[in-house]
Amino acid sequence: MSFYKRKEIPILLTTFIALVMIFSFFFKVPAAQDFANTMQTWVLVIVNFTVILGIVMITRMHKGRIEKRKPGDYSWIFSVWLIVLVIFYFLLGVYGVESTRSASPTRDPAFAWVYNNVNVALDSAMYSILAFYISSAAFRAFKARTKEAAVLLVSAAVIMLYNAPAGSVIFGPVAPQFNLFSEWILNVPNMAGFRGILIGAAVGAISLGIRVMTGRERGYLGAGE
Amino acid sequence: MAADLATMLGIYAYALFALAAYSFTYRDNVFFKLAEHTYLALAIGYTAAVGYGYIRFTAVEPIITGKNLLWIIPLLVGFLFVFFFSKKYFWLYRFPIAMVTGSGMGLAMSGTISAQFLVQITATIGLPLVVVHPTLGFQAMDTLNNWLIIIMVIGTLAYFFFSIAPETGLGKATSKAGLIGRWTMMIAFGSAFGNTVMTRMNLFIGVYRNLLRDYTSFIGLAVLILVVATLQGRREKKPE
Amino acid sequence: MSFWKKLEAVDVRLIFLVLWIAVGIPLLTPLYLPLSISPDTVKYYEAVEALPAGSVIAFGTDVSPAGYGGELGPQARATATHLFRKPLKIIFLSFWETGAPLIEDVWKNPFVAAGMKDKKYGVDYVNLGWVPGTETGMASFAMDIWKTLEKGDYKGTKLADLPIMANVKTVNDIYLLICIETGTPGGPEYLRQWQARNPRLKVLVGSLGVSVPANIAYVAAGQYISVLRGGRGATEYQRLLNIVTPADVMGADAMTMSHVVVLAFLLLGNVGYFVTRKPKPAKT
Numbered sequence: 001m002s003f004y005k006r007k008e009i010p011i012l013l014t015t016f017i018a019l020v021m022i023f024s025f026f027f028k029v030p031a032a033q034d035f036a037n038t039m040q041t042w043v044l045v046i047v048n049f050t051v052i053l054g055i056v057m058i059t060r061m062h063k064g065r066i067e068k069r070k071p072g073d074y075s076w077i078f079s080v081w082l083i084v085l086v087i088f089y090f091l092l093g094v095y096g097v098e099s100t101r102s103a104s105p106t107r108d109p110a111f112a113w114v115y116n117n118v119n120v121a122l123d124s125a126m127y128s129i130l131a132f133y134i135s136s137a138a139f140r141a142f143k144a145r146t147k148e149a150a151v152l153l154v155s156a157a158v159i160m161l162y163n164a165p166a167g168s169v170i171f172g173p174v175a176p177q178f179n180l181f182s183e184w185i186l187n188v189p190n191m192a193g194f195r196g197i198l199i200g201a202a203v204g205a206i207s208l209g210i211r212v213m214t215g216r217e218r219g220y221l222g223a224g225e
Numbered sequence: 226m227a228a229d230l231a232t233m234l235g236i237y238a239y240a241l242f243a244l245a246a247y248s249f250t251y252r253d254n255v256f257f258k259l260a261e262h263t264y265l266a267l268a269i270g271y272t273a274a275v276g277y278g279y280i281r282f283t284a285v286e287p288i289i290t291g292k293n294l295l296w297i298i299p300l301l302v303g304f305l306f307v308f309f310f311s312k313k314y315f316w317l318y319r320f321p322i323a324m325v326t327g328s329g330m331g332l333a334m335s336g337t338i339s340a341q342f343l344v345q346i347t348a349t350i351g352l353p354l355v356v357v358h359p360t361l362g363f364q365a366m367d368t369l370n371n372w373l374i375i376i377m378v379i380g381t382l383a384y385f386f387f388s389i390a391p392e393t394g395l396g397k398a399t400s401k402a403g404l405i406g407r408w409t410m411m412i413a414f415g416s417a418f419g420n421t422v423m424t425r426m427n428l429f430i431g432v433y434r435n436l437l438r439d440y441t442s443f444i445g446l447a448v449l450i451l452v453v454a455t456l457q458g459r460r461e462k463k464p465e
Numbered sequence: 466m467s468f469w470k471k472l473e474a475v476d477v478r479l480i481f482l483v484l485w486i487a488v489g490i491p492l493l494t495p496l497y498l499p500l501s502i503s504p505d506t507v508k509y510y511e512a513v514e515a516l517p518a519g520s521v522i523a524f525g526t527d528v529s530p531a532g533y534g535g536e537l538g539p540q541a542r543a544t545a546t547h548l549f550r551k552p553l554k555i556i557f558l559s560f561w562e563t564g565a566p567l568i569e570d571v572w573k574n575p576f577v578a579a580g581m582k583d584k585k586y587g588v589d590y591v592n593l594g595w596v597p598g599t600e601t602g603m604a605s606f607a608m609d610i611w612k613t614l615e616k617g618d619y620k621g622t623k624l625a626d627l628p629i630m631a632n633v634k635t636v637n638d639i640y641l642l643i644c645i646e647t648g649t650p651g652g653p654e655y656l657r658q659w660q661a662r663n664p665r666l667k668v669l670v671g672s673l674g675v676s677v678p679a680n681i682a683y684v685a686a687g688q689y690i691s692v693l694r695g696g697r698g699a700t701e702y703q704r705l706l707n708i709v710t711p712a713d714v715m716g717a718d719a720m721t722m723s724h725v726v727v728l729a730f731l732l733l734g735n736v737g738y739f740v741t742r743k744p745k746p747a748k749t
Contacts, residue, residue, distance in 0.1 A: 004316075011323070013320065013323040014330070017323075017327030018327040018328070018330045018331035021328060021330075021335060022331050025335035025661070025662075033608065037608045039328055040605035040608070041612055041613055043598065043601050044602055044605060045279070045280055045283055045284045046321050046325060047597065048276035048280050049321070050306055051269070052306060053307075054272075056307075058265070075258065078259065078261075081266070082265060083266075085262075085266035086270045089267055089270025089274065090269075092274070093270065094277055100621075102621040103282040103283070103595075103616040103617075104565060104566070104595065105274040105275060106565070107620065115271065116235065117238040118263065119268070119271060119530060120533075120534065121239040121242040121243040122242050122260060122263060122267070123264070123529060124243070124432045124530055124531040125246035125260075126264060126531070127529075127531035127532075129249065129250065130428075131426050131428065131723070132481045134425055134727065135730055138730040139730035139731070140734060141734075142734065143734060144735055144738070144739075148407065148408070151411045151412060155411070155413075155414075155419070157419070158419070159415065159416045159418075160419040160422055161728065164720060164724035164725065165499075165500040165697060165700055165720055166498030166717075167721060168501065179503075184370075187685065189413060190678050191374065191678075192413075193381050193409045194413055194678050194681065195345050195381075195682040196377070196378045196379075196380070196409070196410075197381065198341055198679065199342060200382060200385050202337045205334065206334055206338065209333070212326065221319050221322065222315065250481045271563075275562040279595070282615070283616050286615075328601050332600055332604045332658060336604075336656070336658050340653065340656040340660065341657070345686055420675055420678055420694075422674075423674035423695050423720070424536060426723035427536045430720060434715070434719075
């Protein structure tokens, strides 16, 4: 294989740029900082091109569903709807950008209408469906089968009562003590647990970075030599 | 007049798509499929349109006006992403991904070392082991809390130590400390679950409140979706 | 079949219906349930109240539409109301492309709009819109704001034509960052890219409830001054600012009812489990 096609060149590029970023962070050398800043503003433009990949992949997948449709199965209609809507909404956004001479397509009233009344509705509803499944899981799945599970459930119940605006009312005269206890749970054991997790995650992130820079981690470059 | 119509249509569109999404809790149905596909399509279309706007005014405009022709370089590098779909020229796709990964990795590593690693460790080891207030004297509760925090943080970190052989003395000590970490994390995850309930319920309350803006759209569309979903369910259950 | 076994086998859609009804009742009529104010919200309020006149505030609405509709919208509107009551320089921006359009929605709130009446766009406040690139974008912004925002503000006005931005070139020129965050990029990314470059930068965070447990570690380490805890924090902040509407009261009551329902299900489920479980066989 030709040398320029091998993975070593992009790995060297990744390592060089990462080292420049790290160097410019810790050392105030104007030339390095200018180069790092230029690289960052270029990457902001480059990263926006990844949406092309997303559009092509989703179109291919749904085109496949349309081509493989069977008689009596009408789910391919939704695939047509999806492809048409992606193209329509993107072109509406392009029109919004060009007509308002602004980088934000939501300056256009039609684009903003679709965003505010459809995007927002769907985004909110899809994420909030979990509220129903939490309720059913609370009834069916969250059982104190072990001591650890019991501790987890008690902690959850205390915090739920604390978070409910009027939750501590049921404790009557000892409501202030209940609030203090809840705050203790959040500020001592909860904080200690998450601090340990944060430190562990930071160690993991640093070691992953070193693995990428030394070429041991190559998954991000895709398959092949 | 046009504004009123747009507002009314907006209320009905909001109600239709929100209820269509929620209809999954009743049963899978055509309205939910519509909501699913619409959500995906609009999310992609929105991201693409916003990305177009940024590229247009950040990189393309300075090239057109002649202010800064160097922007041609990131535009060309960005286009290399399309070679992801080519078997022969796939290697070109690796250059933009290398630049994005290198930049992100370098920034994340340098920031993580100070913000998440050093600061959190110094905040733990910097806790006073004996808390004495200048006027109120020895503070028993604060002193106890500090000791608990230090022990629990060390215990949580010890729980994730897998590289020490458990048969050795150090290994046994790490296992015992890890036990403290396990109980600490049970309390922490319980509190995380309690807070998750608040978030999800507030999301639901936000949508519900918007649905109640107009009872006609809410009740009318809810009945329509329920009827269609029930009929679809009965049709699917009928033997061939 | 015993009562508990029948209860366990109940159709899950009945559980969903109970939730719809329990949350719907307070949304139709306010119950005016009581509410206490937590120390974190008081700290958040006092931090904004103590801001020196003329301070440059970066207000990041790094939110998704779902997060904004639930807990973060009330937080953002209450914070903006408080900020506009004071003589400050406020820079609105978002590192989420979904958060940028919501900045204008914040401005439409009656309490926020009242505070904006005697403020001038471009002089007292500005909307820089979406800054792409997540953490890379944050780093680029921190190092050189003008170079990162060649496109100008959300309308396309160049930064040179906005007097508020005249002396704001890097993160070192920002006094306080208020980040209303849904997730990544959010508070921790700001700490890594902004506060690590400007250790004097003060940070206040409004977050979803789900992020609160992790954010408390940053408050305890002194990296954040304080954090608004989800919907509960928003409700408390509105009380402190005296901007509570009947809709907010209904929302708070609905929050209480929803938590009571989940707790009731948790209790019922566990009582049923303990009543119906088979005793452990004796060890031989």
